[in-house]
Amino acid sequence: MFDFDAIDADKDGKITPEEMTAHRAARVAEIDANKDGKISADELTAMHMKAAEARAKDHVAQMITHMDSDGDGALSAAELLAMPGPGPKMMERVDTDGDGAISKAEMEAAQARMAEWKGKRHGKGHGKPGHGPDMEQDDN
Structure with a gap:
């Protein structure tokens, strides 16, 4: 996510090229955990894991907000099954x-159609899993 205020x-309400460069340099320095001036595979993995964890925590918070019908801050099996x-x-x-x-053959064929659809629609699989012409969800 683009964080204007952080950059x-x-x-002053404006982002200069210098501010953009400084922000990017700070992000790279943050990724370089051992400060050797190089970003290793382990450091890149850690960066992606940190981002994935943040997304997962946000998703979980949203799930609890929307699905916690009894307001106890947790989801029961019944609340999860109601999803x-x-x-x-x-x-x-x-x-x-x-x-x-x-x-299994029908599911594999549906997944292949969905992958083809996502490739055409989003370019090389950048669509959301579980969305597409064969995998739409509904409440019926």
């Missing part, structure tokens, strides 16, 4: 032989 060092999941429309789209069940 605008002098807080919307694949509905009948998704089942119908994936169950191409109409037998009322999804075989």
Whole structure:
């Protein structure tokens, strides 16, 4: 996420090229944990893990905010099971032989169609998992 205020060092409401460069240099220095002037695979992994953890914590907080029906700050099994999941429309789209069940081959075919759709729509798989013409979720 672009943090304008963090980059605008002098807080004048504008970002100069110098401020952008300084901000980027500070971020690189932060990643270089052993301060050797090089970013190792372990340091890059740590950077990505830190970002992933922050995203996961945000997602969990949102889940609790939206799904904690009793307000206890945690999700019970019942609250988790109440979360919307694949509905009948998704089942119908994936169950191409109409037998009322999804075989492994049908699921793999649906996933291949979704990957193709995401590649066309977002360019090389930058779409959201579980979204697309064959994997839409509904509450039915």
